[in-house]
Amino acid sequence: MSKIVQNGVDIGRPFIAVQVNYRLSAWGFLFGDQVAGEGATNLGLRDQRLGVSLGRSSSYKKVILTMYSFTGSMKTLPLLEVMQARSLSGYCLSHSTGDAMTLTSTRVKVPVPRPSASSLSPTVAATTPSSLVASWKVETVSPTAVRLLCSFTSFLKLINFL
């Protein structure tokens, strides 16, 4: 993941990456009648859901936005959610549960104003308009796709396409 982020910096397209661990094997997916009876099923997927919702929480975004306001002139700042493709398939199927945390809004880059002199004050940065924070969206792709996208953008840069 760190190499992916570094690649984004190297090609002048930095982004924020959030990586969440989740339980695997029987720790995350123990199943049986008793487990189902308690509703403690698919815990690995639920771990990911918790992580994603944390990444989307407004306070978390404010921290990122505050960090961002001190950085350069980039106009948009994508936030990548990286998830195993198999897990993403599970989320595609789970939307019907009516759960609030479904992947319904995933890929929109939000324009972020260039930091002015006044916004370089931590106080000002911390009071970023909530409407701007609320409009943050994220991308959902699998790790392999991120790697590929980075290598692909590197390729485009190599041929002076970007």
Add this chain to the structure above:
Amino acid sequence: MQLHILPQANQLPLALRGSDYYQPKYNAIVNATNCTQAIDTLDCLRHVPFSIINAAINTTNATTWFATVDGDFIQRYPSIQLAAGDFLHVPIISGTALSPPADESLLILLI
């Protein structure tokens, strides 16, 4: 606009199973941790020392656990949900290949 990119997968994940398949595996772990006699086997498992239950998970035939059709997070079998159009309707980039390198080549072409 949202987009999902799923190398080596698609909207239909690996065959998801229910308790018919997993209950014997669960029972194997219960037996290996001396929880067979417990009234609430799951609660018993929660109090088994880590080293013991970790060994049970790694030594029984119950080492493969994936997402399940639990009627909650995933309500029905994926094939049924797909046939009913009951899934997230978003554009996807999907690839399937015998080997990851070939898959990556395919994905780049798709982009």
